[in-house]
Amino acid sequence: MRTLVAGSLAGLIALGTLAPLAAVAGPTCTTETKDKWMTEDAMKAKVAEMGYQKIKTFKVSGSCYEIYGYTKDNKKAEVYFNPVTGAVVKSEID
Template sequence: MQKILFALSALAIVAPAVITPAAAGAACTTEAKEKWLTEDAMKAKVTEMGYQKIKTFKVSGSCYEIYGFTKDNKKAEVYFNPVTGAVVKSEID
């Protein structure tokens, strides 16, 4: 029994370190995918917002995510709410 408790205690200490990197991405929506903008509609919205030279456009968890450049030609990684198209998180270099 003590071995089991020790193992569970060790897991409780290690688990947050393992979970943290995955949690680093944005949580964009809890809405069902049926309510999301289509990929084509989202791509159009991203272009309207001034993002260009999009190298990657993908679904990432509950977000649309792009890797590309801003209108000022700065490298951008951006997460969007797939229902509204709003920026949830961005990293601009």
């Protein structure tokens, strides 16, 4: 019983240590300071011009603007943008 409890405890400690790292494991989109970033309104307009629609979430994520929405082909999209240029840095399309 002791070995099982010790193993479980070690697993929980490892999970607790790694979980915060996973939460911040998004891409690095820019090293520019926020005063150089496009405004949220300007970025939202650019996102719409690129064909993304039905945006459920628009947020700052680390050094990126991030959206959850749909492509113009109605596919689910999670996209990270460079907040200075508006370029796509990483996307996951389902």
